[in-house]
Amino acid sequence: MSTPGPESPVVLSLRGVSKAFGAVQALRDVEIECRAGEIHALVGENGSGKSTLLGIASGFLAPDAGDVEIGGRRRKRGSPAEARRLGLGIAYQTYSHLLDLSVAENVYLAVPAAERPAYRRMQAWAAATLAEFGLGVPVNVAVGSLSLAQRQLLEVVKSLLAKPKVLLLDEPTTALGPQEVEQLMALVLERSRAEVGIVYVSHRLPEVLGIADRISVLRDGVKQGTFDAAGMTEDALVAHMIGRPLQLAFPDRGAEGRVPEVLLEVAGLRGDRFGPVDLKVERGEIVGLAGAEGNGQVQFLRALAGVERPTGVASCDGGELNTKSPLAALRAGVVLLSGDRIAESLFPVLSVRTNTTIQVLRSLGRVGFLRRRRERRTVDEMGRRLQIRMASIEQPVQSLSGGNQQKVSLTRPFLRGNVKVILADEPTQGVDVAARFDIYEALRAKANDGVALLVKSSDPLELAGLCDRVVVMSRGTIVDEISGDELGERRIVEAIVGSRALKAGAGA
């Protein structure tokens, strides 16, 4: 790995940067410096100010105080356009794609005006440009029809197009499978060797330790220090992030005394991009759903919840499971924790209280009127039980961190009476380390209550630690099952890679 000396020019420097949103101090007097050829990782829990910092560096947000210098030139007025001119490229966590426009048009809009070709040559030019970066996506389709992984890679490629001096990557691997992560890393390392300064923000600490030269840690908007990656360990980083040493722990499995009883049974289920799938999940069991992104795991999970319409047989607790609508599935006791919390399960502008009780209002009311005190007591109790960190139960959920938002959506299966199966799609995506454990614990608590859980995750470590059993999907079917002593991160990764090899061998 290149280790740029102190003589390399500083391509991005933030000095004394502070920013407050209302009463919340998001950043306090932060200093970050990135040199040419360096990969400078930025880590911190959700809500620690990383995104705010990137927003300020990229000109999207104006700082309350402090200076930003890009390529040695002080930025005058904050605007993304100016930052781009000065040589800053950024891949946003939430992307900068125009989903309705074609891939070619999106690529076209991402390069500086001077480099844009004539419109009639746009398609060919875009295809050639993407090929240069080894990104094989069709250019004439709308970006909205690409997979999440493809969108994420496209976002990174777009940020490289203007040949930036400094490149900011905000969680660039959240939607990527192992192979795509490698592809991305190759791109990133290539840039850093070409003397581009890279600021790399990620939740995935092993990834960060593997790639970064220096690591800066943020906690509650304050920088905890900048460290050489060579001498850093995951534990030490976590300690800086949360302010106390914390074991990356998982709750005990405690499955000893369990009487095997199949709760969810699926036979020959087929649907959009998956099938046939046969699977049994027992009462009190957590089954992991692994696989490279885009192999039907999400569709399978959502089909069980009645969001897609599958064919085949699914039964729950002995009776046939109606997968024709979400309501039918819900009535049968099947609850889906969506991977897209804000869009699909929560009402972002409504309070924690409303979001928690919205499915169980009937049980909190009397002759049609809500009993506020009882509602408040219920929400308070759930907040304590799931350790939801909030200013008050009236706080809008959109102002909570990702982890606390997930906990709010988790309150619902706790409050509903007849939950038999929980389907969790990426339950800890965008969730910080401390909150992860709370979520694992909550999921395990439901298992111990006799619920069957099916958890889809792209993090093999999480699956290995949390689940009793992991099934691996490839091309829409289950190709491997891992349980007992075999169950480990390495074994899961191998199975995913192995199934991918199988897929390639089948000559798709």
Added chain:
Amino acid sequence: MRFRGWIPLVLLGALILAVSGYTAVRQDAFLTQYNINNLLLATMPLALVAIGQTSAMLVGGFDVSVAALITMCVVTASFTLKPDESTLSLFIGSLAILGVGLATGIFNASLIRLLRLPSIIATLGTLSILTGASLLLRDHPEGTINSDVIDALTTTRFGFIPLAFIGVVLLVVLADLWLYRTRTGISVRAVGLDETSSRRLGMSTGLIVFGAFVVCSVMASVAGFYSAAQVQIGSPIVGGYALTSIAAAVLGGASLAGGRGSFVGTLLAALFLSLIENVLPLFQQPTEYAQMTIGLLILLALVIYQAPELVARLRSGWRGVGRLQTGEGEASAG
């Protein structure tokens, strides 16, 4: 995607041909130079204001003040385009009308961009102000408008087709080429589709939205000329174009959410709406039917425009809450 944009144009073209063909066969009075000329002239104000409305809708807004602005322009014309004026003062008078449009546009755009008011509320306010101002200037229809100007606008023609209509056709074709084939055109659509992403890509989103609303008002003031030519007097009650212009833009393929639309489609829609109004009296049908027919056709057209999504929905079953586009592997299918 590409295919979708063409649906409105093809459908409107087919409808116009079908209605014209049917009428031409049954009514001799329809396919006369006189009637076609009249039809095209009658289309002018709606076409112009709807083109402006399309511009506002492309960036994700509405302008409901256009109706009042047209009235205001007609009233202004009754002061600045009086009979027996010199050519120079008529020229200045015309500029004054465009100036009213420009000022209104800047006012609206400032409310929307600088003060961040929702466009529908901001322009509703402007609508009320302009309506009041028009009534203040002319409390009843009064003040004849210069007939030379009216003649210049309406009787200049190429064959039997008004020159102005040919101009509008050229304008919309050029505008669509600009919208779909140039960097700035794509930028305008991009802002309408997703302002955050557009800003992240370094576009001047504020300027683009501002410009779109100014264009909308200026087009409405141009429409004011043709309205003035129709009523020929300073009437404070011209109105009626706010919802029709939105209807024409939507029929032409514009999306209420912004980012989608076509100027050619808008012109075809305006022509189609005028055609219905032109044709029904020929069949001795009361004009009330025109209103109802137009309403039904708008609903029908919108259902057809949604057809690709409806078909997809029927195929894949219940997607009531399937808002999340997981979309994996779809590219390989395309």
